[in-house]
Amino acid sequence: MENPIYVSLSRQMTLRRQLDVISNNIANMNTTGFKQQRMLFTEFLERPGMHEQISFVQDRAVVRDLSAGGMMQTGNPLDLALTGHGYFTVDTASGPRYTRAGNFRLNDQRQIVDGGGLPVLGDNGQPLAIPNGTKDIMVSGDGTVSTELGQVGRLNIVTFRNEQLMTEVGAGLYVSDEEPQAAPADTKVAQGMLENSNVKPVVEMTALIEIQRQYQSNQKLIENEHERIRSAIQKLGRTA
């Protein structure tokens, strides 16, 4: 008898989680290399007793919008942006992690490190170190890093068969159970640029309004249903 309330409730719970996803997109609208996320909903069918089917809502998945973010010119030689589907590789204590955030810098050993200080790996699996006494760092489109004294190494730029299977671990890093593959030929490194997040503020704002209104109408439905049950009980009680 309370099924309408439960169906509404299932929607309200998913709406709250969707609001969390939207809030995270908005909070990260200035985060380098951030990819906006969308929630997918599915119908969850149930046949209670012998009655007809009732369909609930379930949040099935969060998918990332993998489109490229806008490019921002910074002029910093170690700010690198990737065009196309590719990821830089950084080294952590628990294995390689992958990132689109190319706001790199040097550490005190002149190794190229990411924003969190993790060494960026070259295609030989070793961190790239810029020799002392050099000042010009050049990164070519294919990821080759060189100074005025010659080539230093090549950035390890990889991609995955299914990028949606990559898991966010925070700090702009991803991890995947899949084997990394060499990035496609159209993946290029742009030096002196950063990839902005691909969050579209207007889209997020309209989604925010929509969530709020849907939450409201579900609330209304719960209230109406509550009212219906109450008056039914009152009327039934009176005739008895």
Add this chain to the structure above:
Amino acid sequence: MRSLAIGATGMIAQQLNVETISNNIANATTTGFKKQRAEFQDLLYQNFRRIGSTSSDAGTIVPTGVQVGAGVRVAAVARVLEQGNLTVTDNKLDVAVNGSGYFQVQLPSGDTAYTRAGNFKLSPEGIIVTADGYPVQPAITIPAEAVDVAINASGEVMVKLDGQVAQQNVGQLQLATFANAAGLEAVGDNLFLQTGASGEAVGGNPGAPGFGRVVQGALETSNVNIVQEITTLISAQRAYEMNSKVIKTTDEMMQQASQLR
């Protein structure tokens, strides 16, 4: 609710962004100032449905999980070390560094600080000092009878004494470079201190490999690009507004829930 906290992280991050930008704008005409940029990172993610879990008895694998992020944080306020423009001042003791390297300055505490601001003066004893009166290292004394001072591109300081034709070398300006100059700690007054992140200072003469040249009679202006700062300021303000809108929406939804009879 989680979105309240997420909106708050966004507002805090944008506030620091605005603070960084306002410091850049305030220092737009500060000699040797290097602009800073706030960098953001996403926070941890919570798994509500882990990627790769099965969705049916037949063993179907969920292609994507339900992962909800916890907002944003400031990862770093990085200093952008691009060269600032050189402005000609024609002041004999204004020295700009064209390229990499910092002047070394002795603080009253005895420690060495580093600066790009070459607006030097003379102390009562004739020693070359910074605008705050701290001696430049290695110390160079200009004799009182000098009528002209010339500093060449490799930092040699030559003076012409009254009544003499030949120039006399009175010292050599030195520069210091760092493995990671962005890791220097700014202490105000245009000064920087060495840190564990910057690496040890490496001294050298201007013009040597890896060191910039010095230019007499010029100053390095800040590398702040006002137009760029203003556009970043606008986008930071809008981002702040949107995060506050998230908080407002969440608040209204919570209000509705609490009004349920």
